[in-house]
Amino acid sequence: MRIGIPTETRWEEKRVPLTPAGVDSLIRSGHTVYFQSGAGEASHFTDEEYREVGATIVYSREEAFGRAEMVLKVAPVTEEEADLLVDNQILLSFLLLTMGKKNVLEKLLSKKITAIGLELIEHDSRLPILHSMSEIAGPLAIQVAERYLESFTKSGRGILIGGITGVAPAAVVILGAGVVGITAARAALGRGAQVIVIDRDLARLRQIETEFHRGVTTVMANPYTISRGVKFADVLVGAVLIKGEKAPHLVTEQMVKEMKKGAVIVDVSIDQGGCVETSRVTTISDPVYTMHNVIHYCVPNMPALVARTASYGLNNAVLDYVHDIADNGLTPALLGDEGLAKGVCAYNGICTNESIAESFEVVYKKLHVFSTN
Numbered sequence: 001m002r003i004g005i006p007t008e009t010r011w012e013e014k015r016v017p018l019t020p021a022g023v024d025s026l027i028r029s030g031h032t033v034y035f036q037s038g039a040g041e042a043s044h045f046t047d048e049e050y051r052e053v054g055a056t057i058v059y060s061r062e063e064a065f066g067r068a069e070m071v072l073k074v075a076p077v078t079e080e081e082a083d084l085l086v087d088n089q090i091l092l093s094f095l096l097l098t099m100g101k102k103n104v105l106e107k108l109l110s111k112k113i114t115a116i117g118l119e120l121i122e123h124d125s126r127l128p129i130l131h132s133m134s135e136i137a138g139p140l141a142i143q144v145a146e147r148y149l150e151s152f153t154k155s156g157r158g159i160l161i162g163g164i165t166g167v168a169p170a171a172v173v174i175l176g177a178g179v180v181g182i183t184a185a186r187a188a189l190g191r192g193a194q195v196i197v198i199d200r201d202l203a204r205l206r207q208i209e210t211e212f213h214r215g216v217t218t219v220m221a222n223p224y225t226i227s228r229g230v231k232f233a234d235v236l237v238g239a240v241l242i243k244g245e246k247a248p249h250l251v252t253e254q255m256v257k258e259m260k261k262g263a264v265i266v267d268v269s270i271d272q273g274g275c276v277e278t279s280r281v282t283t284i285s286d287p288v289y290t291m292h293n294v295i296h297y298c299v300p301n302m303p304a305l306v307a308r309t310a311s312y313g314l315n316n317a318v319l320d321y322v323h324d325i326a327d328n329g330l331t332p333a334l335l336g337d338e339g340l341a342k343g344v345c346a347y348n349g350i351c352t353n354e355s356i357a358e359s360f361e362v363v364y365k366k367l368h369v370f371s372t373n
Helices: 020-028 047-052 061-066 079-084 102-110 128-149 179-190 202-211 223-232 253-257 268-272 302-328 330-336 354-360
Strands: 002-005 032-036 056-058 070-072 090-093 114-117 171-175 194-199 217-220 235-238 264-267 288-291 294-297 344-347
Touching: 002 061, 020 032, 020 047, 020 302, 032 047, 032 061, 047 056, 061 079, 070 302, 079 102, 090 302, 102 344, 102 354, 128 179, 128 235, 128 264, 128 268, 128 294, 128 302, 171 179, 171 223, 179 194, 179 202, 179 235, 194 202, 194 223, 202 217, 217 223, 223 253, 235 268, 264 268, 302 330
Parallel strands: 002 032, 002 070, 032 056, 070 090, 090 114, 171 194, 171 235, 194 217, 235 264, 264 294
Antiparallel strands: 114 344, 288 294
């Protein structure tokens, strides 16, 4: 199969979906990889490293898209990229279509693109590719928050997250007990912060109690407890995820107004709309803004801050799925892996994801793939 890897342009994305080792694996299996020059540069992978393992280096986005049967990306497809896609191609990417524009979806449908959202692929009721990025986003949320608690900006509270003898540590409140929430809690606890995790899933809260030996305070989520937690927080981490849907605004603007002056919000849910009402998308080069005296950090692709680590993580999580499709063909791969099939958002001109179809008021049909054997 011919596989194209173009450079990323959206959200200052710095990750690359496959490392040279991943490309080498595909080449050894007889596939052709068209790698756009410079696509790995921000992750410190050179064109020469990809060339040495057998990739064909191309010098335009048109070639990377146009010569491929399967396009492999990281960031969601832009309008320009949707125009570059070729009829009946396979697209693997973090699609996040519920947060995109309707005309992008319409272009995918009109070109009969098989669009597979990496964030929606399941395995044993988990989201393995999203999991790998969430493991990075959680600790990064604390790393970022520490920086903006400092006095280097006029808004910063000027506090050390772990405190010192006789001085209390920062209160870190984490909304959501999924992978981001757990890894953020671990990082914050390791730095000596007072950590509170709020979630509506009692089983997850029990898991946190056990894992951290009751070193983390757990609270059942409801409007009252969320409001109290937000008011108490020096750092608020938004780690709410509803698979394939926009995140609900669990933190209202009024709650934000009642937060401590100089508190920091890191809304990791921003790639799905954000769980804080005052959140809006920011970028790596311009990551924060202050509203109601509260610092907001709302970068949707936080793992790109550590692009090399994240690229290795993506490669490890994505490669088997790429091999499955490339080695066996699209239809057998989808028929043989129900979890992969759950990632399909568009197929043969039809929207096959109910949440996306509802968001954009387009026709939804359940995915039906028929074997030709």
